[in-house]
Amino acid sequence: MMKAIFHGREKEELTPEQEAELRRARIEKMQRKMKHKSGKKKLNRSKAGNALLFFLMGICGVFMALPLVMIINNTLKPLDELYQFPPRIFVRNPTLSNFSDLFVLMNESWVPLSRYVLNTIIITLGGMIGHVVIASLAAYPLAKHKFPGRNILFSMVVLSMMFSWTVTQIPQYLIISWLGINNTHAALILPAWSFGMGLYLMKQFMEQLPDSIMESARLQGANEWQIFWKIIMPNVKPAWLTLAIFQFQQMWGNTGGMFLRSEELKPLQYALQQITAGGVSRAGAAAAVTFIIAAIPITFFLICQSSILETMTTSGMKD
Amino acid sequence: MSQTVINPKKPQDFTLRHEIWKNRASYFLMAPYFILFFLFTVLPVLMSVYLSFTYFNMLEMPRWVGWQNYIKLLLEDDIFIISLRNTLLFAVITGPVSYLLCLIFAWIINEFTPKVRTILTLIFYAPSICGNAYMVWNLILTGDRYGYLNGILLRLDLINQPILWMQTERYIMPVLIVVQLWLSLGTGFLSFIAGLQTVDKGMYEAAAIDGVKNRWQELWFVTLPAMKPQLMFGAVMQITQSFAVADISIYLAGNPSVNYAGATIVTHLLDYGSTRLDMGYASAIATILFLLMVGTNKLVQRLLRRVGE
Numbered sequence: 001m002m003k004a005i006f007h008g009r010e011k012e013e014l015t016p017e018q019e020a021e022l023r024r025a026r027i028e029k030m031q032r033k034m035k036h037k038s039g040k041k042k043l044n045r046s047k048a049g050n051a052l053l054f055f056l057m058g059i060c061g062v063f064m065a066l067p068l069v070m071i072i073n074n075t076l077k078p079l080d081e082l083y084q085f086p087p088r089i090f091v092r093n094p095t096l097s098n099f100s101d102l103f104v105l106m107n108e109s110w111v112p113l114s115r116y117v118l119n120t121i122i123i124t125l126g127g128m129i130g131h132v133v134i135a136s137l138a139a140y141p142l143a144k145h146k147f148p149g150r151n152i153l154f155s156m157v158v159l160s161m162m163f164s165w166t167v168t169q170i171p172q173y174l175i176i177s178w179l180g181i182n183n184t185h186a187a188l189i190l191p192a193w194s195f196g197m198g199l200y201l202m203k204q205f206m207e208q209l210p211d212s213i214m215e216s217a218r219l220q221g222a223n224e225w226q227i228f229w230k231i232i233m234p235n236v237k238p239a240w241l242t243l244a245i246f247q248f249q250q251m252w253g254n255t256g257g258m259f260l261r262s263e264e265l266k267p268l269q270y271a272l273q274q275i276t277a278g279g280v281s282r283a284g285a286a287a288a289v290t291f292i293i294a295a296i297p298i299t300f301f302l303i304c305q306s307s308i309l310e311t312m313t314t315s316g317m318k319d
Numbered sequence: 320m321s322q323t324v325i326n327p328k329k330p331q332d333f334t335l336r337h338e339i340w341k342n343r344a345s346y347f348l349m350a351p352y353f354i355l356f357f358l359f360t361v362l363p364v365l366m367s368v369y370l371s372f373t374y375f376n377m378l379e380m381p382r383w384v385g386w387q388n389y390i391k392l393l394l395e396d397d398i399f400i401i402s403l404r405n406t407l408l409f410a411v412i413t414g415p416v417s418y419l420l421c422l423i424f425a426w427i428i429n430e431f432t433p434k435v436r437t438i439l440t441l442i443f444y445a446p447s448i449c450g451n452a453y454m455v456w457n458l459i460l461t462g463d464r465y466g467y468l469n470g471i472l473l474r475l476d477l478i479n480q481p482i483l484w485m486q487t488e489r490y491i492m493p494v495l496i497v498v499q500l501w502l503s504l505g506t507g508f509l510s511f512i513a514g515l516q517t518v519d520k521g522m523y524e525a526a527a528i529d530g531v532k533n534r535w536q537e538l539w540f541v542t543l544p545a546m547k548p549q550l551m552f553g554a555v556m557q558i559t560q561s562f563a564v565a566d567i568s569i570y571l572a573g574n575p576s577v578n579y580a581g582a583t584i585v586t587h588l589l590d591y592g593s594t595r596l597d598m599g600y601a602s603a604i605a606t607i608l609f610l611l612m613v614g615t616n617k618l619v620q621r622l623l624r625r626v627g628e
Contacts, residue, residue, distance in 0.1 A: 023528075057428075067454075067455050147342035158555060162616070166585070166589060166593075166601070167367045168360070168366075168367050171367055194356040199356075205549070208517060238517060293450050294448065302441060306437045308513055309436050
């Protein structure tokens, strides 16, 4: 009775049977609603809300797509259109001559193109796969085990992301020289394995997994190594695919900087940027370079993202 | 219980060592990452903090100067005060706004079918993946009447002569804030997209049965609490990004910009670090920036704990 008065409206206190009855009725109503909308998975969606949100998406989408539109159009523009003033976004006489120009230029360099490509593959894939594996390995105990030093190690990783890398570059250079890996690909790959973001991302996703799945695996005699590969990693697939995108982008954008001095060790990104620095007559080739520099991470992005969005195996996983 | 009574002087480090030994599997799993992490991240940070107490021009050995860099930075450097103010403005405006944008767009995109989702994610992530995408803004912001923004405003008779957007003090910050917001759907956005995939679909059905009536309630009571770890992650990434704005300012407004109107802490740091080769001073700036971010992070994490309550 107290409860009813407190709520200020007439509400009889329900017996457990009545409450169960009410709940069953509600479920039935819901099921009818779902059957009515069969084929639609989403609940609780109003038409007006949909319209509003999609309108918003359309407006913003146009602005966000600008760089994509510009890069694609520029790469198809002949030289005279690239220098047209005032500049136009859309191409009028599309041509592929920019790409043929670029390939002529690339073949002139004394280090063969294939060498740059190989370097890029080593640096990008090495930096990406290695980081995803060792950061995930470290994230698992931080998310799911209790041991001395856990909190301090994790805080250090989070805090490390807040220190400006501009000033840590110099000490990092000294350490790399001291290790004797200067002017090798390891000088780019090993520091990339220690980025803080990957570990943080993986740890956050692993934390969500219920402990029960690991416990049942332990009861069946699995060790931590097996649990990590067979249970944890398959269940955080969206996380490591996302991390792979970030790391791919990061490593792909790396030109070798101050760590690689030998021309035959430098990545494709470096060679391409050298071409764009070649002045007015190379504007066409430069537009093609911009296209290639964007197209490769975008391809990788599309592969990963579509498989992130198609996993959806988590239903029934949570407890 | 009885054991502790019999042996009250059991040394503290015995239990600690025992704990460590018991958890050796955890340490083995973490070892590869943390060895590299200490070597390539922690050690350089500690060295930078040390350098902030020295005069170091990268040619001579560092010379210890005590608190001098900090005193100069906080008391005498007027440009640092300008850049601090601009950075805080970026942090206060672009930080929360772009965080919400990341969340809202990730959430709306999640309403579509998987194929459409992939394409939409690409479109919204495009500014972050296209390298120097902010170059597009050059076309828009050109100071003559052929710049798109000037062209539109002239045609609508809102202005009668073109505006030099990036050379006029009072337009620099607002324009940079808009560009920064445009660039903001990056790391946080993708991690939210991934986080939404891990929310159990059964929870939505259960919530609908328990009386959640519309999508907004569903967002607040089901989706957000379920992806709290990602929200925390997104917040940290947002802090590190909005406090470290520099590239767009340097590209669009120059470094130094007109009357330092577009100066941020990181452009100031780059000015000393790469142009004036005063690494000691640059390290002091980095340390102050670090402390600012740590403080903000503490505050934000406290706020985020209340999501879904």
